[in-house]
Amino acid sequence: MTISYTINAPLEASQAAELFISAGLRRPVDDLRRIGRMLEHADILITAWDGDRLVGVARAITDFSLCCYLSDLAVRKEYQHQGIGKELIHVLRGQLGEEVMLLLLSAPTAMDYYPKIGFVKLVNAFEYPRAQ
Template sequence: MTVQITYKVNAEINALELSSVFKASGIKRPVDDLPRLGRMIEHADILISAWDGNQLVGIARAITDFSYCCYLSDLAVNKNYQKNGIGKELISLLKDELGEEVALLLLASQEAMGYYPRIGFNEIDNGFKIARKR
């Protein structure tokens, strides 16, 4: 099956579309809390999206100062579209938006630890976090 994927920067996305791509990707997010997903969209600095026609099939959602660092909060691709380079292209487009001065950081799930080095990320061991309560 050959599909034509269209990529968009900061396209309008609603909470239901985001929920659908999260569910279809397997990423653990509050997929049934649409108001919270709406806030996640509203407060993102960059949204890079992948579309098959009118269907959202991938998303990179990031928070950044556009000067020094960027946190990649979500990278999700519908499982039916994975292994086609969509995630790698979403990251490439995000890096283009950020430029060379900005470091790209993320926290990976255990399942994704092997993926990120394949698309250009280096593993680091000097980080800390305070976990969310819900």
């Protein structure tokens, strides 16, 4: 298996939704228009492919100068624990450069994963929750 990575390649909402389901991410997968907007308005979209099969995605919003919010990091369930998520972040950081902080909100099931790949746990964050 050879995984290839792309930067800002076109991605269909249905492909992303199917990946989110497989990866166990809670996203509005029944609303493909909303998923499409999520993809359209991302500043950086890194995708991982096994041939023509989407196996991972990192979707981020950034100013390319100070900060970047990693809004999605998803790897298809059967491809997890193979370094794909770590490589998605590596490719993303390569696009951002050394000056940009990478920030994310973790799913409860991934809390132990992020420190293993270099993230530092923070306690000084706040959320203004969405209505939907």
